[in-house]
Amino acid sequence: MRFLRRENLPHIWCVGCGHGIVLGAVARAMEKAGVDQDRTVVVSGIGCSSRAVGYLSMDALHTTHGRALAFATGIKLARPDLRVVVLAGDGDLAAIGGNHLIHAARRNIGITTVCFNNGIYGMTSGQYSPLTPAGYRTTTSPFGHLERDFDLCRLVQAAGATYVARSTAYHVHQTITYITRALNHDGFSFVEVFSPCPTYFGRFNRMADPVKMMQWLHDGTVQAGQAARMTPEELRGRVVIGEFHRTQEVPEYARSYREMIARLAEGGDHGAG
Amino acid sequence: MSQPRLMQGNEACVEGALEAGLQFFAGYPITPSTEIAELLADRLPRVGGFFIQMEDEIASMAAVIGASLAGMRAMTATSGPGFSLKQENLGYAAITETPCVVVNVQRVGPSTGMPTSPAQGDVMQARWGTHGDHPVVVLTPSSVLETYTLTAKAFAIADELRVPVILLTDEITGHMRERVLLPDPGTIPRSRRPRAGQAPPDIPPMEHFGEGRRVMVTGLYHDSTGFWTESREEADRLVRRLAGKVESRREQLTMVDRWHLDDAQVVVVAYGCVARSAQRAVHLARERGHRVGMLRLSCLWPFPRHEIEAIAERVDRIVVPEMNLGQMVGEVERAACGRCKVIGYNRVDTELIRPEELLPVLEGV
Numbered sequence: 001m002r003f004l005r006r007e008n009l010p011h012i013w014c015v016g017c018g019h020g021i022v023l024g025a026v027a028r029a030m031e032k033a034g035v036d037q038d039r040t041v042v043v044s045g046i047g048c049s050s051r052a053v054g055y056l057s058m059d060a061l062h063t064t065h066g067r068a069l070a071f072a073t074g075i076k077l078a079r080p081d082l083r084v085v086v087l088a089g090d091g092d093l094a095a096i097g098g099n100h101l102i103h104a105a106r107r108n109i110g111i112t113t114v115c116f117n118n119g120i121y122g123m124t125s126g127q128y129s130p131l132t133p134a135g136y137r138t139t140t141s142p143f144g145h146l147e148r149d150f151d152l153c154r155l156v157q158a159a160g161a162t163y164v165a166r167s168t169a170y171h172v173h174q175t176i177t178y179i180t181r182a183l184n185h186d187g188f189s190f191v192e193v194f195s196p197c198p199t200y201f202g203r204f205n206r207m208a209d210p211v212k213m214m215q216w217l218h219d220g221t222v223q224a225g226q227a228a229r230m231t232p233e234e235l236r237g238r239v240v241i242g243e244f245h246r247t248q249e250v251p252e253y254a255r256s257y258r259e260m261i262a263r264l265a266e267g268g269d270h271g272a273g
Numbered sequence: 274m275s276q277p278r279l280m281q282g283n284e285a286c287v288e289g290a291l292e293a294g295l296q297f298f299a300g301y302p303i304t305p306s307t308e309i310a311e312l313l314a315d316r317l318p319r320v321g322g323f324f325i326q327m328e329d330e331i332a333s334m335a336a337v338i339g340a341s342l343a344g345m346r347a348m349t350a351t352s353g354p355g356f357s358l359k360q361e362n363l364g365y366a367a368i369t370e371t372p373c374v375v376v377n378v379q380r381v382g383p384s385t386g387m388p389t390s391p392a393q394g395d396v397m398q399a400r401w402g403t404h405g406d407h408p409v410v411v412l413t414p415s416s417v418l419e420t421y422t423l424t425a426k427a428f429a430i431a432d433e434l435r436v437p438v439i440l441l442t443d444e445i446t447g448h449m450r451e452r453v454l455l456p457d458p459g460t461i462p463r464s465r466r467p468r469a470g471q472a473p474p475d476i477p478p479m480e481h482f483g484e485g486r487r488v489m490v491t492g493l494y495h496d497s498t499g500f501w502t503e504s505r506e507e508a509d510r511l512v513r514r515l516a517g518k519v520e521s522r523r524e525q526l527t528m529v530d531r532w533h534l535d536d537a538q539v540v541v542v543a544y545g546c547v548a549r550s551a552q553r554a555v556h557l558a559r560e561r562g563h564r565v566g567m568l569r570l571s572c573l574w575p576f577p578r579h580e581i582e583a584i585a586e587r588v589d590r591i592v593v594p595e596m597n598l599g600q601m602v603g604e605v606e607r608a609a610c611g612r613c614k615v616i617g618y619n620r621v622d623t624e625l626i627r628p629e630e631l632l633p634v635l636e637g638v
C-alpha cells in the first residue's frame with residue numbers, strides 16, 4: 001500500500017496487537033479520503049500506538065508523551081493547507097495529554113485525531129489508564145480497578161469537537177468509514193478505536209489469546225442505533241460504538257485566524273464579527 | 274531614520290523579534306514576561322504572523338516546535354515556573370534540531386517564591402534543565418537596547434545551528450524603561466536555516482513539513498534518515514554531534530564586553546541586570562585609584578572559558594556578583610582553575626545588587 005513506509009517495517013507491535021489493524025484502517029481511510037501524502041503530517045506522542053507514524057509514508061512527527069496535539073496545533077496554524085493527523089494512545093491523549101485534547105476540541109482546530117484505545121498503558125507494560133474500565137485488573141490495579149473510565153467521545157464532544165465517532169479493531173470497515181469521514185471533516189475530528197492489547201490488558205483479564213480479545217470487542221459492543229432502543233440495564237458493561245456527532249456549523253480555528261489576518265491587512269478593526 | 278524611544282525591555286524583545294522576522298508565538302501568561310505576549314497578540318496578526326495563547330507552557334513550547342518544523346520563525350516567552358514546564362520539550366527541540374527562541378524573564382524561585390520579584394536563579398536551569406546531554410545557547414541582555422539586539426541574534430543562532438536558543442533576561446531588564454535608538458528597520462538580515470546543499474558538515478540540512486520530503490522527526494535517538502534507532506554507534510554519534518556543533522563554535526558565540534582589563538588586578542564578571550551595577554562599581558573604584566576591570570557576559574552558554582582563563586592568568590581576584598546563591602561563579606572557578614582567587618557576591622532577597630555594596634568587595638576590604 002502506497003501509504004506505508006515499507007523500509008521501516010517490520011513494526012514493533014506484539015502478535016495480536018490491535019494497533020496494526022488500526023494503522024491499516026488509517027492507511028485505507030487515507031486512500032479513500034484521497035489524502036495527498038506530500039501534504040499531510042502525521043503526529044503522535046509516546047506509546048506503542050504512537051509508533052504508528054513511523055510506518056506511514058508522509059511527514060511524520062513523533063513527539064513527547066501526551067503532547068501530540070499541542071505540536072500539531074503549531075503545525076496546523078503555520079500551514080493550514082496541510083492535513084494534520086494525530087495518532088496516539090488512550091493514556092497519551094486522555095491522561096497526560098487530557099488538557100491538550102479538550103482545548104484542541106474547544107478551538108475546533110482542523111486536526112484529525114485517532115485514539116488507539118487499548119484501555120491500558122502498553123509501552124510501560126500494562127498500568128491502568130483513564131480508559132481502563134472499572135473492575136478490570138492491571139499491574140497497578142491488581143485488585144480490580146476502582147476508578148471509573150472516561151467516555152472520551154462524550155468528553156471531546158462536550159469540549160467542542162465537531163466530528164466524533166467510536167469503533168473497534170474488530171469492526172474494521174466501520175473504523176475505515178469513520179476515519180475517512182474524519183479526514184474529510186473541516187474542524188476538530190475525533191475517532192476512538194478500541195484496539196486490543198493481549199499482552200497486558202488481555203493477560204491480566206483472562207484474554208491473553210488475541211482471539212478472545214476480538215470476541216470481547218464483538219460481544220462487549222453495541223451499535224449506537226441499537227443502543228438507543230436498549231434499557232440502561234441492558235447497556236450496562238457494554239460500549240456503544242457509532243458516529244455520535246457531526247456538525248459543520250462551527251468555524252475551523254486556523255481558517256478563522258487567517259481571515260482575521262486578511263481583515264487586518266485590509267485595514268479592518270479587531271471587531272468580534 | 275529611527276527616532277529615539279522610551280522603551281521597556283520586554284517591548285524591546287518584541288521589537289527585536291519582529292525585526293528578525295518572527296512569524297509565530299505561542300505562550301501562557303506569567304509575570305514578568307506577559308508584556309511580550311500581549312504586545313505580540315496585537316502586532317503579529319498585523320504582519321501576517323500567528324499568536325496563540327495555549328493552555329499551558331508545555332503546550333506553548335510544543336506548538337512553537339511544530340510551527341518551526343513547518344517552516345516558521347517561532348518563539349515563546351515565560352518566566353521561572355513556566356520555564357520549568359518547558360524543559361522536556363526544550364530537550365525535544367535540542368535532539369530534533371528544531372530552531373526556536375525561548376525567552377525566560379527570570380523571577381525568584383524556587384517555586385512561586387515571591388512572585389514577580391527579580392532574580393538570576395535560572396542560569397543552571399537554562400543550561401541543564403532538561404534531562405540528558407544536549408547543546409544549549411543562552412544569551413543574557415543587560416539593557417533594553419541589548420534585549421532588542423540579542424533577541425534578533427537569538428533567531429540567527431537558532432536557525433544557523435538548528436538549536437533552541439534561550440534569551441535569559443530578568444525582571445529588572447524586562448521591566449526597566451530606557452531611551453533607545455533602534456537600528457533602522459530592515460537592517461537586521463533575516464536568519465537562514467541550513468538547507469540542502471548549504472549545510473555545514475556537522476549540521477543536517479533543514480527540511481520542513483509540507484515540502485514533499487516525507488520527513489521523519491522523532492525525539493528518540495535516530496539515524497540520518499530521522500528514523501528511530503537502537504544502534505549504540507548511532508546513539509553515540511548523534512549525542513556527540515549535537516553537543517559538538519555548539520561546543521566547536523564556542524569562540525564564535527562568545528559575546529563579551531571588556532572594560533579596563535589591560536591593567537586590572539581585580540576583575541568583575543557579571544551579566545544581566547547586575548552587570549549595570551557592577552559597571553558603576555568598577556567606575557567608582559577606578560575613580561578611587563583601584564585597578565579594577567570588568568568582563569560582561571552576553572552569552573552565558575557556551576561559557577567563554579578561554580576569556581576567563583586569560584583573565585585568571587593576569588589578575589589577583591575575580592568577583593562574580595549574582596542575584597542567586599552562586600551559579601555562574603562555579604563556572605568561573607572551573608575556568609580559573611586556581612590561577613587566581615574567585616569570589617562570589619550574592620543576594621537572594623529580591624533586591625538588585627547596588628554599586629556601593631560591591632565597592633568594598635572590589636577594593637578588597
Ligand SMILES: Cc1ncc(C[n+]2csc(CCOP(=O)(O)OP(=O)(O)O)c2C)c(N)n1
Binds near residue numbers: 090124
Ligand atoms: C513525561 C513522560 N511520562 C511517562 C512516560 C512513560 N510512558 C511511555 S509510553 C506511556 C504510556 C503509553 O500508553 P498509551 O498512550 O495508552 O499507548 P499504548 O502504549 O498503550 O499504545 C508512558 C506512561 C514518558 N515517556 N514520558
Ligand code: SF4
Binds near residue numbers: 012017019198199
Ligand atoms: S504491549 Fe500491547 S499495545 Fe503494546 S504492542 Fe504489545 S499488544 Fe500492542
